[in-house]
Amino acid sequence: MVGQCAQHKPFGPLLLIHLCLLHPGASEKPHPTPRLPAEEAEPLQGIRGRSVELACGSGPAPLVVLWSFTPLGSVVPRPVAVTDGVTFKVEPGASALGIVSLQNSSLVMRELREGARGHFLCQALHASDDQLHTTYSYFTLAVLVPVSKPQVRLSDASPVEGASVMATCTVREGTEPVTFAWQHQAPQGPGEVLVGVKEPMLWLDPVNRTHLGWYMCSARNAVSGLSSDRVFLDVVYGPDKPVVTVEPLGLTEEGFWASEKEEVTLSCLAASNPPSHYVWLCDDTQVHTGPTYVIARASRAHAGLYTCLARNSYLDTRSQTSVQLTIYYPPAGQPSCAVLPAPAAVTLLCTWPGGLPTAQLQWEGPYGPGPTFPSNATWTLTAIGLPNGSVFTCVGQHPALALPALCRATLWEPPQSPTCRTTATVGDQFILLSCEWPGGAPPATLSWFDAQGRPLGGSSHSQAFHMLRAWGKLAGREFTCRGSHPLRIPDVQCQLQLEAPQLTVAEPRVSVLEGGEAWLECALHGGTPPIQLLWLGPQGQQVEQSTSKFVLHSEGAQLRLQIQDADPAHHRGTYQCVAHNAVDNSSRSVLLEVLSERVAGLCGYPVPPNVTISRLTYRRHRREVQLQWAIQGPGNLTGFLVQQRASVPGPGAGAWETAASDIEPESRDRQLGGLDPGVLYAFRILALNHRTTGHPSEVKTPVDPPFSAYPAVLGAAGTGMVVATLASLLVFQYAARHPQVFPRMEMPTSTPSSDPTPESTDDPVNVTITVTATP
Known part of the structure; x- marks a missing residue:
């Protein structure tokens, strides 16, 4: 490679490919950046502060991928990142775009910045059919800025009603277009109300008292939307006419x-x-x-x-x-209404004295109004024909009242009929006859009469009482309470007949085994209340609830006596159930027989055979024992009873407790748990024939089973437990007898010997173990 590409060898082959892709050709003359038509560029949108990913084409992975960036308003591309599929390099200047990285051939920009607005070019070098060719991907990226929090400013925060006020909503930044909305909340209003203005400025011209309250605007663009803090507009006005x-x-x-x-x-x-x-x-x-x-x-x-x-x-x-x-000056309070009984009639009273001027009162009823009276209105009506529940209203008129003052009287007869009952008073020396017939307007009139129809005292309303001295001739006497009311024809009555108590017992003779439980039952079947029920013992004393072995059960008209753990010396004899009222007393007797268990065994349940313990051994961690037994001799049995106690050496052993009582008659062994390893227990077993028990077996303490690895328990409750481990001593004994097995184990002696005589392996070795138990 020659020219411009050859000048960058010190930067390594990856950067060399980078520059050569930007400037193809071997000459030093710069070449223009290849471009696609504007409509072929893919428009993308990113949000400032977030992430965006630009994918460089599809298909097989390229050999080299180069990303470049051309800012808006510029024609010179700037390198961003390059990768050969294994490693990648990001240009330092790419930090103006955000945090730039490459994922395979895709360009990823996190925390996108506004400087990333522009055009991105991806150049990919591919190998196909032993030839190299380049592909291009173009992107136009628009970086959108979220709208900032709006702020509201008022031209006058406390205008006088009728003035002009302008509210302005401004945002510091945000990609256009930005839309605005205004909300208003009155101090006592139900909530925020949209004003309807969508401009950043809100004009209140002229301002009035309805504009008073909090104002808030919200701004929104294509990226986000935020609302401003509330601003209070205080409109000054008034005062209006009071x-x-x-x-x-x-x-x-x-x-x-x-x-x-x-x-x-x-x-x-x-x-x-x-x-x-x-x-x-x-x-x-x-x-x-x-x-x-x-x-x-x-x-x-x-x-x-x-x-x-x-x-x-x-x-x-x-x-x-x-x-x-x-x-x-109206009369004080309200009108007062009352209804008074009269022979075959009722009298309505309405009073409301005082006032200036005097109040005018008038009764109104089912058949029309009555006459008008000042301060006091009295109206007498015949009760015949008046329906139950008739309502009469007293209307009070006075200038001081916007509405009439009312009071009402309702005529109604008492429900049902009179109720009679008796009550004993002053230690049952007197009998009080009570008669009640509550309710009604006017109230009912009640009177007491004897069996011959002679009145006993005077009459009274709603309640009537008559006192009798208690004496022996009251049984069977009858008394009548007669009630009268204007709306009830004819009169009604209730009657009382004084009666002595009537008693029955469930069984006059009750038998129970010694130590068993007996029930004596007594029931009340009549008599004038109140009646007191009680039981008397064989010596005539009253049986109280707190008396030992006695429990009283009161259920309605029954009184049951429960005798627990029956004892012939204290409980057998004749018991009296006594009922007492102010008229007379009555009683019934019940004979209680307490049979000895031995006598019961001879009569009904023979004594069961005796039992011996054949085996009693410890089990797991001395918390369980295995008990085996055998029976001696013939006899009927229905089960077995196992008892245990803490066995302390010497006198003072604990009391026997039941360890198991639900053992079937055919069983001969039982596993018992829940033991304390630090306590030495003693056990015994008895055979049962219903409630008859045989002689207890011999008392035994459990032992360890054969070949048990558990240490023996020394001492009893309250003393320490010392465990002696013999393993090391047995090893020492074996080593002493077989020195050839442990050649390095030497026994120190007082006189060294150069040729010790070996001991016979059959000679016994005596080992003495001394164990001291400290309380």
Whole structure:
């Protein structure tokens, strides 16, 4: 290669090919860059700060690929990168385009810069049929710039209503075209509202109070879109003419009225920004400053002409409104309605005294209105023919009331019928007869009568009581409570008959085995409440819930006595179920027999055969034992019971605990777990024939199985456990007997010998191990 290509040999063959592709030919005369027609160049778009990849053709991999770049407005290409398929080189000046790299023959630019706008040329050298030829790929790259965050500026942030305001939205950068949109949010508005202007400038001419609020613009181009921060436009205006309201609201031809002794609130509101300052005048005398004037307790002295002055301190403008307040004197509270019973009639009462002027009252009912009365209206009606639920309304008219004041009375009879019951009082010395028939208007009238129809005391409304002294002749006596109501014909009644308690027991004789559980059941079948149920023991003492081995179960009218772990010496005998009320007492007896287990065995369940333990060995890590046993002699059995306890040498062994109780009668072995390796246990086994047990077996402690590698457990709970390992001693013994196996093991002696006599391998070696256990 000659000419210009030959001058760059110091840069290596790869750069040499690079330059020769840019300047083909051997002469030093520069050649123009080959170009395609403009319509053949592939237009591409990239986004600043992102990545773009330009692919150099397709087909088989080229020998050499050269990328060059021609900026916009220039005709001189600049080398960017070159590769021979194995290595590649990027020109340092290519950093103006972004972070440039080659992936195979494709040009990759990350963090794209605006300097990458222009034309890219890919020249690829291919070998085909032992000939070299070059292919070209052209790209026109446009780098788009995202729009920056818009900023909003107001020509006047606090204009006076009627002035002109211009809002400007600007962006620092962004590829054109950029479109704009405006949003407005009022201080109390539901949300942002599009203004409809799509220009960077928003004119408010003239500005008014509806324009007050936050403004925000958004800018968008083909790449991105952003919104500005909110800017507040504070429109200054007012004050408008004040609007005065009075609560409670009462209107007259002159203005407002209010009731004496009521709280009266006068409120003034004049639209203004900034908010108005208010001053209240009463007959040209200042009485308050602020938008609300509260008269805590109105009186006639508060009547007059009230004027509200409103002032805008920013604009120094004023406005005012005046109203007349008149004080009226209605009767206090509300009308009061009542219904009183009368013979075959009802009397309606409506009262509402006081007031200026006096209130006018009138009753209105299902058959029309009644007469009108001042302050007090009384109306008597025949109850015959009045339907249940009839509503009567007392209407009170007064100038101080915007609406009539009402009270209502509803005539209705009590539901159902009277209810009678008895209650014992003062230690059952008295019986209280109670009769109730609640509800109704007017309320029902109740009276007590004896069996001969003679009245017992006077009558009362809704409830009636009569007290009787408890004595032995009350059983069987009857009493009647009679109830009357204007709307209920004829009268209704309820009756009571005093009765002594009636008792039954489930079984008069109950038998239970010694140590078993007995149930004594007693049921109440009648009697005048309240009734107390209790059990008395064989010695006549009352059985309490806290008494040992006794449990009481109360279920409705039943009282069951549960006796646990029955003992003949303490529990057998006659028990009394006693019922007591204010009329009389009653009782029933139950005989409890507690049978000894030995007696029961002779009668029903023979004593089972005896059992002996044939084997008791430890298993895994001394946490389990394997128990085997055998039975001695004939006898019936239904299972076996295994017991265990901690066995401490000497007196003081632990109590026996059940280790297994669900062992089938045909079983002869059982594996027991859950043991503590540091505790020495003792076991015994018994045969069972239902509830009859045989004699316990002998007590044994478990031993290690043959050839067990586990150490023995020394001591008991509370002492340390010492493990003696004999392996090293056995090795020492074997080495002493067979020195030819361990030739280097020498035994130190007090007198060296040059020719020691070997010992017989059959002679025993005595080894003494001393183990000391420290508590």
